[in-house]
Amino acid sequence: MKIAVLGSGGWGTALAMLLAENGHTVTLWSYLEEESRRLQQTRENPLLPGVTLPESLSYTWDLSCVRGCGVVVMATPSFGVRSTAEGIRGMLTPETILVSVSKGIEKGSSLRMTEIIRQATGDLCPVVALSGPSHAEEVARRVPTAVVSACPDQAAAETVQDLFLNDRFRVYSSSDVVGVELGAALKNVMALCTGCCTGMGYGDNTKAMLMTRGLAETARLGVALGGRRETFAGLAGMGDLIVTCTSMNSRNYRAGILIGQGMPVQQAIQEIGAVVEGYYAVDSARELAKRAGVEMPITQAAYQVLYEGRDPKTVLQELMRREKRHEMEETWI
Numbered sequence: 001m002k003i004a005v006l007g008s009g010g011w012g013t014a015l016a017m018l019l020a021e022n023g024h025t026v027t028l029w030s031y032l033e034e035e036s037r038r039l040q041q042t043r044e045n046p047l048l049p050g051v052t053l054p055e056s057l058s059y060t061w062d063l064s065c066v067r068g069c070g071v072v073v074m075a076t077p078s079f080g081v082r083s084t085a086e087g088i089r090g091m092l093t094p095e096t097i098l099v100s101v102s103k104g105i106e107k108g109s110s111l112r113m114t115e116i117i118r119q120a121t122g123d124l125c126p127v128v129a130l131s132g133p134s135h136a137e138e139v140a141r142r143v144p145t146a147v148v149s150a151c152p153d154q155a156a157a158e159t160v161q162d163l164f165l166n167d168r169f170r171v172y173s174s175s176d177v178v179g180v181e182l183g184a185a186l187k188n189v190m191a192l193c194t195g196c197c198t199g200m201g202y203g204d205n206t207k208a209m210l211m212t213r214g215l216a217e218t219a220r221l222g223v224a225l226g227g228r229r230e231t232f233a234g235l236a237g238m239g240d241l242i243v244t245c246t247s248m249n250s251r252n253y254r255a256g257i258l259i260g261q262g263m264p265v266q267q268a269i270q271e272i273g274a275v276v277e278g279y280y281a282v283d284s285a286r287e288l289a290k291r292a293g294v295e296m297p298i299t300q301a302a303y304q305v306l307y308e309g310r311d312p313k314t315v316l317q318e319l320m321r322r323e324k325r326h327e328m329e330e331t332w333i
C-alpha cells in the first residue's frame, strides 16, 4: 500500500518506520523543509535517540505526496491538523482512508481531530482514529504495544488495523471514535495534573487519586457527548492514562513536573521541546463540559493553574475541600 505520513515529529516518524517495516511504500512529510532534509541526510530523528530510520522511507515537505496514496496518516500536533487537512483537500478520492493519530480538541471549535479532518477535507473519505498507550520512543524501539483503531465505518477501522498490525504492535478495532478521541485528549490534561503534583512533592496516592477521578470525569464527558462508557476502561482510556501519567517519556507529565516545581507555564512548555497537547486541550475540554452541563473539577483546576496563573497548591486544596459525595454517585465505568 502507498501511504503518506503527514508530520515528522516523534510520533509520525515512529509510525512511518513501523509501516515501512510492514512492507508499505511510505513517504514521511515534514512541515519544515529543513526538518525533511535533515531526516533524509541523517536517517535519524533527534526525538527518537538511538534509532535509525529504514532505508526504504522517502521524505518530502510537499503535500502533493498524498496523491495516489491509499492511506494518509495525519500526525501533526493538534493545532496543525486543520491547515494540513485543508492542504490535501482535492488530492483525495472516496477510497482514500485518513488516519488521525493526533490527540487533542481544537481551540475555538472544540471539535475532535477526526471531525476537523472530515470538515477540512469535504467529508469525502472515512477518517479513523488510531490511539492508545504508545510513546513514540518505545514504538520506534520495537517495544510491544497495543492501540485501538476506531471508526464508525468498521471496514475502514479494520483496514487500518491490518496495515499497522505486527508481532510487536497489536491493534484492536472499535466503532467508538468519540470515546477513543476524548480519552486521548483528556489523558493529556490529567498527565499535566499528576506531573504538577509530583513536581510539588506529593506522592503516589495523589497521582492515583487524580488518575482515577480524572478518568471518572473524562468518562462523564465522553458519555454525555455520545461515547461508550466501556471505551474509557480500554486502551484509549485507562491504558493511555496510565502510560501518560506515569512515564518520563510523557511530554505532558514532564511539563507538569516543571510547573509543579515552580517554572512558569510557557517556559515549561518551551523546555519540553515537543508538543504538550494537554495545555491546548484543557481550554476546549472545559468549553465542551460547559456546553454539555458536565462537572469536571480536575479539568477546571488544571485550567486555573495553566491559564489563570493560580498557585497549584491552593487549587489542589480547593479540590480536596469540595463538598463530600458518594464515589459512584455519577456516571462511571
Ligand SMILES: NC(=O)c1ccc[n+]([C@@H]2O[C@H](COP(=O)([O-])OP(=O)(O)OC[C@H]3O[C@@H](n4cnc5c(N)ncnc54)[C@H](O)[C@@H]3O)[C@@H](O)[C@H]2O)c1
Binding pocket: 007, 008, 009, 010, 011, 012, 030, 031, 032, 035, 047, 075, 076, 077, 078, 079, 080, 081, 083, 084, 101, 102, 103, 104, 134, 135, 136, 137, 273, 274, 275, 277
Ligand atoms: N510522541 C508520542 O509519543 C505520541 C504518541 C501518540 C500520539 N501522539 C500525538 O501525535 C501528535 C504529534 O505528536 P509528536 O509527539 O509527534 O509531536 P512533536 O512535537 O514531536 O512534533 C511536532 C512536529 O510538528 C511540526 N509542526 C509544527 N507546527 C506545525 C503546524 N502548524 N502544522 C503542521 N506541523 C507542524 C513540527 O515541525 C514537528 O515536526 C500529537 O497530537 C500527540 O499527542 C504523540
Ligand SMILES: O=P(O)(O)OC[C@H](O)CO
Binding pocket: 103, 132, 133, 134, 135, 136, 188, 191, 240, 243, 244, 249, 250, 251, 252, 253, 275, 276, 277
Ligand atoms: O508524551 P505525551 O504526554 O504527549 O503522550 C504521548 C502519547 O499520547 C502516549 O500514548
